[in-house]
Amino acid sequence: MSDAPVRLSPLDLAALGFAGLRTRPLRAVLSALGISIGIATMIMVVGIPASSRADLDARLSALGTNLLRAQATIDQVSQTLPPVPEAAADMAARIGPVELTSAVANTHANVRRSDKIPAEQGSGLTVLAARPDLLPAIGGRVASGKYLTAATDGLPIVVLGDKAASRLGITEVGSGPAPTVWIGDRWFTVGGVLAPMPLAPDVERSVLVGWTAARTWLRFDGHPTVVFVRSAEAELENVRKVLAATVFPPNPARIEVSRPSDALAAKRITETAFSGLFLGLAGVALLVGAVGVANTMVISVLERKREIGLRRALGSTRGQVRGQFLAESVTLCLLGGLTGAALGILGTSAYAVARDWPAVIPPAAVLGGAGSALAIGVLAGLYPAVRAARLTPTEALAAP
Structure with a gap:
């Protein structure tokens, strides 16, 4: 028999990621909720101004810009x-x-x-x-x-x-x-x-x-x-x-x-007036969500030292342990990101309808939200995954 470690496929890593989340569903839901709020905030703070701007553009254009x-x-x-x-x-x-x-x-x-x-x-x-x-x-x-x-x-x-x-x-x-x-x-x-x-x-x-x-x-x-x-x-x-x-x-x-009328000048100013401020607010919301996920993953490593030690003793490599925790973090953030995207779209649409605006959901905001969730999952899970992989079997099994 070969002593070479078994390479885990992406599907195996995804299954491990889901398995880790299923064992602690409440904590997973609360952590994903932080990411959901961040992504929903990003989409709403981009979509609501875009809807407002579309309404303003229509009003200014009606005046004859x-x-x-x-x-x-x-x-x-x-x-x-x-x-x-x-x-x-x-x-x-x-x-x-x-x-x-x-x-x-x-x-x-x-x-x-x-x-x-x-x-x-x-x-x-x-x-x-x-x-x-x-x-x-x-x-x-x-x-x-x-x-x-x-x-x-x-x-x-x-x-x-x-x-x-x-x-x-x-x-x-x-x-x-x-x-x-x-x-x-x-x-x-x-x-x-x-x-x-x-x-x-x-x-x-x-x-x-x-x-x-x-x-x-x-x-x-x-x-x-x-x-x-x-x-x-x-x-x-x-x-x-x-x-x-x-x-x-x-x-x-x-x-x-x-x-060209002053209304046209005002219209062109509104195209850039909203962007910087609201994207900054979205960045802060995502940062808060990322810190929450990182905190959850670090705590998960501390609580699961015995599990990590057992897996290492049975032959799991550092890379497999690192991949498992990284997969958990990415899965957690993606689930939160998809939920947040849905909430952001619904929230933007509801607000626009309430204000009698055209509902505008920039595709870049939705794709950016999903991409941000993936990036947050990698960054937030990187340190906990590396920390878990560095534990030796004896050190992990000896943990109280």
């Missing part, structure tokens, strides 16, 4: 606006990353609540010629009534911005007789009122009339004064660089392009 505004500027010498082509919005739509475009134009008409009010006592509101596709481009919505359509574009119908409606005293369009306003030298019917638009204050303070109707009734020349462009957010800066030359090729300097 990918919205650019190209506005014609007055020539200081001639005091005139440049003749921006009527197709400027369509020209801007040819830029690759651009998703939506629209345009408005100042008709320089005067709007009053009644034709009895003198012209010099106007409301101070701007009358804008607007296209039917304006609201999707600027992220606007109708609070009451209806917006302009292709069918009503040529009719004397207007839509009021939120602040313009308040100033004119027409905050709602109901089922009764439609209110009217006096623009230029004729009555226009109010067809709708817009909801507030924080990133389009000029539209909030304006009275919108159809593009064709402005030509027909307000002597509008057809040249837009503002072109709105919504593009892919990642390419916003690149679109901004070429937008002026695209909208008015003869003299791009006459076009002022807005910088």
Whole structure:
């Protein structure tokens, strides 16, 4: 017979690891609970901010973080606006990353609540010629009534911005007789009122009339004064660089392009603001769990000296004893890690649902939790395993 020690397979080591845990189930459960709490904490402190950030991103994007505004500027010498082509919005739509475009134009008409009010006592509101596709481009919505359509574009119908409606005293369009306003030298019917638009204050303070109707009734020349462009957010800066030359090729300097909104800057800050703090908290939680496992394994070695001595006396090598205790530690941490991952996913989802957020569970957090549990099992069990392997059979059997 060969005196060479039998090599234990990974399955044998796993069986030994489970066997050691089954003999002390309560202690194993409590030790695994520490790891579970640590892993669950790590997933939750990553998942909850990720869910919050997803909700914040959606809210900021709804405000129009990918919205650019190209506005014609007055020539200081001639005091005139440049003749921006009527197709400027369509020209801007040819830029690759651009998703939506629209345009408005100042008709320089005067709007009053009644034709009895003198012209010099106007409301101070701007009358804008607007296209039917304006609201999707600027992220606007109708609070009451209806917006302009292709069918009503040529009719004397207007839509009021939120602040313009308040100033004119027409905050709602109901089922009764439609209110009217006096623009230029004729009555226009109010067809709708817009909801507030924080990133389009000029539209909030304006009275919108159809593009064709402005030509027909307000002597509008057809040249837009503002072109709105919504593009892919990642390419916003690149679109901004070429937008002026695209909208008015003869003299791009006459076009002022807005910088990306402060909301976009806030959105980009939130992408990094949460990470460091919460990952630090998760690291502390995992460290506490690792110390608990290491403590459990050290105590287990002390309590099982006779078992270790008997195994050594029957021929187990130092490597087999070391592998047994290391397998116990790794098994304990993996069980705690899987339980903690499940608890973390459930906790994050429950919190997100309670706050009406989208539940976001970063896969990296779950995989990182499992990997952390494995690493903790190895590190926490390494010293106890080495200590157990160093015990000689006589020393271990002589232990009280």
